[in-house]
Amino acid sequence: MKLLHASLCLISLLLILPSIFADSSSGDFDFFYFVQQWPGSYCDTQKSCCFPTSGKPDADFGIHGLWPNYKDGTYPSNCDSSKPFDSSSISDLISSMEKSWPTLACPSGSGEAFWEHEWEKHGTCSQSVIDQHEYFQTALNLKEKTDLLGALTKAGINPDGKSYSIESIRDSIKESTGFTPWIQCNRDGSGNSQLYQVYLCVDRSGSGLIECPVFPHGKCGDEIEFPSF
Ligand code: 5GP
Ligand code: 5GP
Numbered sequence: 001m002k003l004l005h006a007s008l009c010l011i012s013l014l015l016i017l018p019s020i021f022a023d024s025s026s027g028d029f030d031f032f033y034f035v036q037q038w039p040g041s042y043c044d045t046q047k048s049c050c051f052p053t054s055g056k057p058d059a060d061f062g063i064h065g066l067w068p069n070y071k072d073g074t075y076p077s078n079c080d081s082s083k084p085f086d087s088s089s090i091s092d093l094i095s096s097m098e099k100s101w102p103t104l105a106c107p108s109g110s111g112e113a114f115w116e117h118e119w120e121k122h123g124t125c126s127q128s129v130i131d132q133h134e135y136f137q138t139a140l141n142l143k144e145k146t147d148l149l150g151a152l153t154k155a156g157i158n159p160d161g162k163s164y165s166i167e168s169i170r171d172s173i174k175e176s177t178g179f180t181p182w183i184q185c186n187r188d189g190s191g192n193s194q195l196y197q198v199y200l201c202v203d204r205s206g207s208g209l210i211e212c213p214v215f216p217h218g219k220c221g222d223e224i225e226f227p228s229f
Pocket of ligand 1: 033067068069073074075076121216
């Protein structure tokens with residue numbers, strides 16, 4: 001009887017061990033969402049926006065973040081408070097970040113508060129694969145490789161305040177990147193649905209796009225606006 005009890009205990013321990021190691025606090029993950037925002041849609045809301053201290057950003061998609069995610073749709077966050085944002089470790093990347101990862105929140109800032117937030121909330125959860133410098137470098141490389149505005153304008157979809165079908169937007173990005181994006185909308189001052197963010201999925205190493213294992217929730221209308229910036 002005792003032997004049976006002991007073996008049952010051992011078996012249950014072996015069964016729960018993997019789930020202990022898969023605990024979200026360990027900060028491991030399955031893939032990344034690489035999220036880019038259209039500045040015209042961040043600004044064209046009831047809340048409005050502020051240009052960064054470095055000046056009005058380019059009329060192009062900007063990086064929002066590189067977010068570790070699980071295949072079941074959940075995600076880890078704020079994984080390591082012992083590794084704060086350290087701008088001196090990424091000083092060689094700052095000028096590229098001002099261009100490709102501009103902040104539009106008010107009050108105006110240099111971008112450091114935005115980058116710090118993204119590193120602390122999301123970046124710290126990818127340290128099993130990439131360190132802080134690699135995290136920002138990886139996002140910049142992905143931005144270089146995915147020309148969303150080029151993909152859209154090539155298909156005749158321009159930031160001119162007109163409406164376009166969400167299908168044509170999705171198809172043109174798929175045509176250019178090879179992968180199906182997820183489109184997130186927000187609402188302009190009059191309540192119209194508009195193209196806000198584009199999500200693409202990236203493998204765990206951060207080196208290449210993949211088909212998304214899971215898409216976020218939420219829905220745009222069939223026709224959405226593409227505001228100017
Ligand atoms: P929202 O609710 O505005 O879509 O997202 C707010 C914030 O929650 C995002 O900026 C991001 O930090 C986080 N977030 C929302 N959805 C996801 C998701 O599917 N995956 C990850 N990793 N983070 C998300
Ligand atoms: P998330 O939604 O990624 O969790 O949080 C974004 C945070 O970064 C918010 O606190 C937001 O105020 C700040 N932030 C600063 N600049 C920007 C920006 O240009 N776009 C977005 N989405 N958030 C920004």
